[in-house]
Amino acid sequence: MTIEVDYRFPLGVDVHKQAKMIAVGQTVGTWDGRFSHREESLRAHLAQVVNVVEDDTGSTATIHFPESNVEGDIASLLTMIFGKYSMAGQGKIIDLRLPQHYGKEPTVGMSGIRERLGVPHRPLIMAIFKPALGLSPEDHALIFSQVAHAGLDIIKDDEILPNLDIAPTKKRLEACLEVIHEVKAKTGRTVLYAVNVTGSAEDLIKNARKLVWKGANALLLNVLTYGFSVLDTLASDPEINVPIFAHPAFAGALCAAPHTGLAYSVVLGTLMAHGGADAVLYPAHYGSLPFDPQEEAKICQILRQRNVFPVPSAGIHPGILPQVIQDYGPDVILNAGTGIMDHPEGPAAGVRAFFEAWERLQGGGAFDLASLPEGALKRAVEKWGSA
Amino acid sequence: MTIEVDYRFPLGVDVHKQAKMIAVGQTVGTWDGRFSHREESLRAHLAQVVNVVEDDTGSTATIHFPESNVEGDIASLLTMIFGKYSMAGQGKIIDLRLPQHYGKEPTVGMSGIRERLGVPHRPLIMAIFKPALGLSPEDHALIFSQVAHAGLDIIKDDEILPNLDIAPTKKRLEACLEVIHEVKAKTGRTVLYAVNVTGSAEDLIKNARKLVWKGANALLLNVLTYGFSVLDTLASDPEINVPIFAHPAFAGALCAAPHTGLAYSVVLGTLMAHGGADAVLYPAHYGSLPFDPQEEAKICQILRQRNVFPVPSAGIHPGILPQVIQDYGPDVILNAGTGIMDHPEGPAAGVRAFFEAWERLQGGGAFDLASLPEGALKRAVEKWGSA
Numbered sequence: 001m002t003i004e005v006d007y008r009f010p011l012g013v014d015v016h017k018q019a020k021m022i023a024v025g026q027t028v029g030t031w032d033g034r035f036s037h038r039e040e041s042l043r044a045h046l047a048q049v050v051n052v053v054e055d056d057t058g059s060t061a062t063i064h065f066p067e068s069n070v071e072g073d074i075a076s077l078l079t080m081i082f083g084k085y086s087m088a089g090q091g092k093i094i095d096l097r098l099p100q101h102y103g104k105e106p107t108v109g110m111s112g113i114r115e116r117l118g119v120p121h122r123p124l125i126m127a128i129f130k131p132a133l134g135l136s137p138e139d140h141a142l143i144f145s146q147v148a149h150a151g152l153d154i155i156k157d158d159e160i161l162p163n164l165d166i167a168p169t170k171k172r173l174e175a176c177l178e179v180i181h182e183v184k185a186k187t188g189r190t191v192l193y194a195v196n197v198t199g200s201a202e203d204l205i206k207n208a209r210k211l212v213w214k215g216a217n218a219l220l221l222n223v224l225t226y227g228f229s230v231l232d233t234l235a236s237d238p239e240i241n242v243p244i245f246a247h248p249a250f251a252g253a254l255c256a257a258p259h260t261g262l263a264y265s266v267v268l269g270t271l272m273a274h275g276g277a278d279a280v281l282y283p284a285h286y287g288s289l290p291f292d293p294q295e296e297a298k299i300c301q302i303l304r305q306r307n308v309f310p311v312p313s314a315g316i317h318p319g320i321l322p323q324v325i326q327d328y329g330p331d332v333i334l335n336a337g338t339g340i341m342d343h344p345e346g347p348a349a350g351v352r353a354f355f356e357a358w359e360r361l362q363g364g365g366a367f368d369l370a371s372l373p374e375g376a377l378k379r380a381v382e383k384w385g386s387a
Numbered sequence: 388m389t390i391e392v393d394y395r396f397p398l399g400v401d402v403h404k405q406a407k408m409i410a411v412g413q414t415v416g417t418w419d420g421r422f423s424h425r426e427e428s429l430r431a432h433l434a435q436v437v438n439v440v441e442d443d444t445g446s447t448a449t450i451h452f453p454e455s456n457v458e459g460d461i462a463s464l465l466t467m468i469f470g471k472y473s474m475a476g477q478g479k480i481i482d483l484r485l486p487q488h489y490g491k492e493p494t495v496g497m498s499g500i501r502e503r504l505g506v507p508h509r510p511l512i513m514a515i516f517k518p519a520l521g522l523s524p525e526d527h528a529l530i531f532s533q534v535a536h537a538g539l540d541i542i543k544d545d546e547i548l549p550n551l552d553i554a555p556t557k558k559r560l561e562a563c564l565e566v567i568h569e570v571k572a573k574t575g576r577t578v579l580y581a582v583n584v585t586g587s588a589e590d591l592i593k594n595a596r597k598l599v600w601k602g603a604n605a606l607l608l609n610v611l612t613y614g615f616s617v618l619d620t621l622a623s624d625p626e627i628n629v630p631i632f633a634h635p636a637f638a639g640a641l642c643a644a645p646h647t648g649l650a651y652s653v654v655l656g657t658l659m660a661h662g663g664a665d666a667v668l669y670p671a672h673y674g675s676l677p678f679d680p681q682e683e684a685k686i687c688q689i690l691r692q693r694n695v696f697p698v699p700s701a702g703i704h705p706g707i708l709p710q711v712i713q714d715y716g717p718d719v720i721l722n723a724g725t726g727i728m729d730h731p732e733g734p735a736a737g738v739r740a741f742f743e744a745w746e747r748l749q750g751g752g753a754f755d756l757a758s759l760p761e762g763a764l765k766r767a768v769e770k771w772g773s774a
Contacts, residue, residue: 029519029545030725041553042521068551069520076549076585078612079636083546086639087676132416133456134429158416159470160456162463166428198463200619201588225465227614232587249466252473257644289474338417 002064003102004050005081006095010058010259013090016049019061022085023047027069045069060094072102074228074275082262093262096270103274104235108243109307110331113278116217116243117153117190123321123330124153125354126311127347128337132158137167141175143347147340148183148191150351154333156220157196159247169195169207170214177215194218194245201230209239218243221277224250224267228275235276243278245311251282264295269302279309281335286323286387287314293327300328311335318353318377319386322361344379353380389451390489391437392468393482397445397646400477403436406448409472410434414456432456447481459489461615461662469649480649483657490661491622495630496694497718500665503604503630504540504577510717511540512741513698514734515724519545524554528562530734534727535570535578537738541720543607544583546634556582556594557601564602581605581632588617596626605630608664611637611654615662622663630665632698638669651682656689666696668722673710673774674701680714687715698722705740705764706773709748731766740767 007022009015024030027047044066051062070076082093106112114120127147129140144155155176163169176193183191195216197208204226208219223231223246234240248268255264264282272280282299283289291314300310310332316324317339324334334354343350356377357367365371367386372378394409396402411417414434431453438449457463469480493499501507514534516527531542542563550556563580570578582603584595591613595606610618610633621627635655642651651669659667669686670676678701687697697719703711704726711721721741730737743764744754752758754773759765 026547027519028521029547030517030729038521038523038526042518045518045520069547071549071551071585073587075609075612075614076547079549079609080547082640083609083612083634083636086637087635087643087670087678088639089643089677130417131429132414133432134415134425136425139425160413160416160463160467162458162466164455164458198458199616200460200623201614201616202592202620204616205589222462222466222470225462225470225614226616227462227588227612229586229588229591229613230616233589236587247470248474249470250473252475253469253641253648256474256476256647260643261640261648283474290476291474342417 001067001099003067003077003081003099004097005063005065005093007061007063008058008092008094009061010090013059015052015054015059015061018088018091019049019052019063021088022061023049023063026080026083026085027065067099067102073232074103074271075232078228086260090259092257092259093266095263096266098270098274104232104276105306106276106278106308107235107241108278110304110309111307113192113243113309117192119153121330122358123325124333125151125351126154126156126333126335127152127340127351128156128158128335129161130158130337130341132160133164135167137171137175140167140172141179144176144179144193145182146346146348147351148179150348151355152191152351154192154194154218156194156245159196159220159222159249161196162198169197169211173211173214173216180217190217192218192243194220196220198226201227204230205233208234209237212240212242216242218245220245220247222247222249223272223275223277224248224254228271231275231277244276246272246277246280248280248282264291265298265302269299273303273306273308277308279311279333281311281313283314284312284316286316286320289314304331309333313337317384318357318380319367319384321354321357322367323387325361339384343376344383345376349376349379352376388454388486390454390464390468390486391484392450392452392480394448394450395445395479395481396448397477400446402439402441402446402448405475405478406436406439406450408475409448410436410450413467413470413472414452454486454489460619461490461658462619465615473647477646479644479646480653482650483653485657485661491619491663492693493663493665493695494622494628495665497691497696498694500630500696504579506540508717509745510712511720512538512738513541513543513720513722514539514727514738515543515545515722516548517545517724517728519547520551522554524558524562527554527559528566530728531563531566531580532569533733533735534738535566537735538742539578539738541579541581541605543581543632546583546607546609546636548583549585556584556598560598560601560603567604577604579605579630581607583607585613588614591617592620595621596624599627599629603629605632607632607634609634609636610659610662610664611635611641615658618662618664631663633659633664633667635667635669651678652685652689656686660690660693660695664695666698666720668698668700670701671699671703673703673707676701691718696720700724704771705744705767706754706771708741708744709754710774712748726771730763731770732763736763736766739763
């Protein structure tokens with residue numbers, strides 16, 4: 001089985017020369033007569049340039065790498081397909097096709113998350129604790145209580161909240177577990193809290209195990225700042241039997257440039273889907289982040305093919321639901337930060353507005369202000385508009 | 388104490404707007420009246436825009452972040468200073484100033500490596516196993532024996548060589564340890580072998596401990612593909628009392644773009660120096676990689692200030708030594724791949740050529756072909772030229 005990579009070059013780059021540099025330089029590197037007795041073995045490690053296409057705006061080289069050069073994980077894969085070569089000038093990885101068996105499958109995944117929540121069909125609604133920093137564990141529990149009782153499916157820490165003295169991870173979990181138990185006892189519903197795991201690799205892994213043991217029912221990981229190798233360990237561990245939400249923080253550093261780095265769909269799609277994530281957040285094009293709808297659709301498709309939940313974030317508010325469902329269908333987790341927390345009538349109304357919007361959409365109702373009945377949805381549309 | 392970051396924007400970007408977006412968006416995120424009782428706590432987490440400079444080619448905003456927002460490591464730092472914002476469009480981190488105590492100091496460092504080798508003053512000579520893939524452990528030992536007996540200081544695995552069946556990491560170490568012991572017994576000299584540690588985070592860490600326990604006297608880590616959090620654990624572990632060589636593989640994905648990502652000097656300089664590396668490889672501007680000499684000089688300076696050994700790589704061959712010493716001075720590890728392994732008379736001659744070059748430079752001799760006496764250096768200069 002081979003690993004297939006498309007490298008894109010702008011006009012003016014000698015694509016044939018670059019492709020050869022990659023195929024040799026990123027595999028055997030060099031060889032000479034001293035190793036003629038090993039020629040067969042060396043050849044088995046060489047990558048092959050299988051296609052070169054030149055067009056009006058540049059060129060694309062497709063290269064096949066032997067799977068036997070790497071360890072079946074994301075870290076050794078990235079080192080091979082882009083390690084040293086990434087420093088060679090202009091050249092961007094725009095597509096990556098891995099064998100189906102490469103890497104990890106999600107442990108819980110889209111189907112497992114729906115099963116745990118007992119919500120088989122509708123889009124799931126997810127909130128983020130805000131403000132990101134400065135809240136006590138009691139503040140977290142207070143906010144959580146409001147949105148959880150209003151029907152929320154999932155809440156997550158803000159990705160920039162690490163294990164701080166003012167709100168230690170363990171204390172946040174303890175405070176929020178009370179709410180989870182309360183909602184369960186009262187309504188039978190499960191609410192997930194994706195708690196942010198941080199620290200040096202070994203501490204992070206140990207803490208993740210402890211948190212799950214204490215009752216955490218979801219984890220949040222900044223995969224790109226902590227490392228795919230950390231996701232690998234968490235996803236491989238049978239003790240960590242809860243969904244791992246992968247956050248895209250830092251993805252722009254790798255993906256935002258036109259002619260270097262990797263496409264967003266490679267990093268937030270393929271690498272996450274084969275890296276062990278159960279759900280992956282990415283910026284939706286509705287928000288202020290300049291995100292390409294096509295790239296986003298590709299991420300969504302890649303993730304779902306592997307039973308990984310797409311979690312479009314940014315610019316998500318109740319009035320945009322018709323557009324969101326048209327763009328993604330209902331197999332999606334809608335992640336709203338301010339779209340829930342900054343609702344004019346408070347976070348609980350923010351959650352209710354989403355469910356009102358879902359009901360209305362199901363019933364074929366219009367979303368313009370004049371047609372909307374009084375209520376949380378109308379207040380939301382007054383503030384953020386509708387689509 | 389504060390963390391100081393310079394963000395650079397191209398012309399046409401509203402620097403004041405972006406700076407404010409970073410200062411609020413990357414810290415508290417949002418707040419409203421509900422948390423007025425916590426206003427003081429929230430304010431303590433806010434970043435401050437302390438300077439904005441506009442010039443002919445763009446603008447630079449300097450922002451101060453409270454150290455108390457992060458965990459004193461690189462991963463939570465990156466999430467805060469660039470996490471979500473990295474996806475906001477054009478904007479590049481061109482400088483990062485951390486408090487002296489932030490992060491880790493190297494365990495062994497420049498002084499410790501010199502001490503272990505018993506080489507107090509001259510530049511150290513380092514080779515890389517080539518071909519990168521396809522050699523057996525016995526091949527590794529054979530090559531190593533040739534260069535080690537010729538006087539080499541350090542050898543390293545190629546960064547793309549993981550733990551493969553054809554040459555398992557443990558077997559490579561065992562084979563190379565014999566050479567290390569032989570050279571020690573015969574000459575009293577220590578030769579370091581930086582063995583590449585790979586795998587999922589937990590396996591990598593366990594293997595690193597086992598390898599050191601078995602006698603490994605140096606480690607190689609692809610910090611950017613495995614994660615700074617992994618370096619953090621390795622550097623914190625008192626059992627891992629050997630120098631960690633940080634490889635720059637994948638750095639181009641983060642650093643090569645003009646208007647996004649981070650400067651090479653931030654990633655390969657500041658982050659590595661505060662991340663726990665003992666020696667850091669980076670592309671020298673002598674090679675084929677398009678590297679800016681000023682950025683390189685900055686990396687070198689940042690590393691040395693923290694007792695971290697700079698390891699310029701790419702385009703290093705014996706004839707370039709006068710230029711290299713003029714550019715860096717002697718406190719440097721010269722890392723030559725083909726510059727040793729592809730010497731016309733073989734790898735041992737490649738090593739001898741470097742020492743002949745160093746002797747000749749000390750004696751003030753010229754490096755042009757006509758003046759050079761017969762020998763390994765002359766052969767090298769015939770092949771690669773001199774500077």
